[in-house]
Amino acid sequence: MEKNFDLKRLHVKAFARDGLSLNGLQPLTFFERLADLATTQSASEAENTQVEWELTGETVSVAGGEPQIFLHLKASVGLPMQCQRCLGQVQVEVLSEQTFRFVADEATAEAEDDESEEDLLVLVPEFDVWELIEDELIMSAPIVPKHPVCPTSVTMSVSDESFEAAQAERPNPFAALAQLKKKPH
Ligand SMILES: [Zn+2]
Numbered sequence: 447m448e449k450n451f452d453l454k455r456l457h458v459k460a461f462a463r464d465g466l467s468l469n470g471l472q473p474l475t476f477f478e479r480l481a482d483l484a485t486t487q488s489a490s491e492a493e494n495t496q497v498e499w500e501l502t503g504e505t506v507s508v509a510g511g512e513p514q515i516f517l518h519l520k521a522s523v524g525l526p527m528q529c530q531r532c533l534g535q536v537q538v539e540v541l542s543e544q545t546f547r548f549v550a551d552e553a554t555a556e557a558e559d560d561e562s563e564e565d566l567l568v569l570v571p572e573f574d575v576w577e578l579i580e581d582e583l584i585m586s587a588p589i590v591p592k593h594p595v596c597p598t599s600v601t602m603s604v605s606d607e608s609f610e611a612a613q614a615e616r617p618n619p620f621a622a623l624a625q626l627k628k629k630p631h
Pocket of ligand 1: 529530531532533534536592593595596597
């Protein structure tokens with residue numbers, strides 16, 4: 447039995463009722479806002495970075511009421527980011543594992559939010575799973591990415607020297623200004 451799902455417009459209720467599960471890989475470039483956090487250094491690196499995801503639907507029957515609708519989401523990506531200590535590239539494993547319960551409306555979500563362990567979302571006829579995956583990964587990404595231990599590289603000190611040499615060769619702007627002032631009009 448092969449079914450095609452449009453994850454941009456998922457019928458959550460039916461997906462959960464049938465207890466379905468989907469998983470796959472999606473290129474990082476598909477997620478514009480998430481890709482903005484990455485410091486991929488080439489187009490091929492960006493294309494080869496994949497978001498791995500898994501989505502499972504579930505309903506739980508409630509005595510005397512409508513069954514509760516759940517989505518379990520697991521998503522991960524190895525995101526190249528800029529280390530905020532050494533400014534080099536650091537590969538950050540971003541992982542999100544979250545359970546969502548769908549409720550009828552915003553008022554119910556607000557009323558039940560405090561006492562519920564899972565995140566509450568309002569049930570809509572067409573739910574955008576891609577947006578959820580992207581939001582969850584962005585929230586799970588570190589705000590200040592850092593290497594556990596920054597690499598110290600020899601090439602870096604060499605490039606520092608050449609940088610300083612280049613700086614030394616450039617005329618000091620104030621000295622240059624002084625030269626200009628000395629020139630007769
Ligand atoms: Zn670092």
